[in-house]
Amino acid sequence: MxxxxxxxxxxxxxxxxxxxxxxxxxxxxxxxxxxETFWHMVKHFVFDILHFDSKFYDSMKLLLFKPGFLPKEYIKGRRARYMNPVKKYVFTSAIFFILFFSFFAEGGGLNLNVDEPISQKDRVANIKKAEKILQENPGDSLWAPLYQKLLDSSVVVTEKDLLPISDNFTFIGLGGRRYASLKEYDSVQKNLPGKEKDSW
Ligand SMILES: [Zn+2]
Known part of the structure; x- marks a missing residue:
């Protein structure tokens, strides 16, 4: 009402x-x-949200503490008093993704800030790693140029420079394609028709 x-x-x-x-x-x-005045619209909006919310919380409570009750009610046809399951699904998904991206996109679990310079510690560790690999395979096309860069303290080395040598890194493109390395990403993107390229 x-x-x-x-x-x-x-x-x-x-x-x-x-x-x-x-x-x-x-x-x-x-x-x-x-x-309907502007004030009515505002009131309407607030009441709609609260109404929606109370139905939402009620049905969440039932789902948590009386599992099986809501599906039974749904089958019996008692639907108007509870929140529509599809609406609830869409609503919870929206909340989930808002929370997920606000917590993880900024430097949390998903570190996507590849333009940050690496720390001195990482630099030393990667120089050691490079020396080990280059000893076995002096002409390594990934490590040889990176090694030169790492040695030259006047050159800023970023996370992005380390992506090609990172073993367990999956680069996720905007188009839903998956790439094992930045190198693969670049070559795949280069060969895609203009429209399918990730635009960044
Ligand atoms: Zn009528």
Missing amino acids: SHIQERKEKDCLNCGTIVQGRYCQNCGQENVVPH
């Missing part, structure tokens, strides 16, 4: 039926004053 004033006239504004209650028994339109 909305919180807008009911009309005194009983003819439905939508279909003309003489209504018996607050809602038209023919088309379902609420028989309320059609004039």
Whole structure:
């Protein structure tokens, strides 16, 4: 039920039926004053959210503490008093993704800030790693140039420079493609038709 004033006239504004209650028994339109002020809209919006929320919390409580109860009610046809399951799914997904991306996108579990310079400690560790690999394979096409870069303290080395040698790194492109390394990503992107390229 909305919180807008009911009309005194009983003819439905939508279909003309003489209504018996607050809602038209023919088309379902609420028989309320059609004039809505800005304040009404704000109120409407707030009430809608709270209404939605109370249904949401009620059904979440039931799902948690009385599992199986909601599906049974749904099958029996008692649906209006609970939140629609599809709506609830969409709503919880939206909340999940908002939370997920606000916590993990900024330097948390998913470190996507590849333009940060690496620390001195990482630099030393990678120089050691490079020396070991280059001893076995002096002409390594990934490590040889990186080694030169790491040795030259005037060159800033970023996380991005280390991506090609990172073993367990999966680069996720915007188009849903997966890439094992930055090198693969670059070569795949180069050969894609313009429209399918990730635009960044
Ligand atoms: Zn009507």
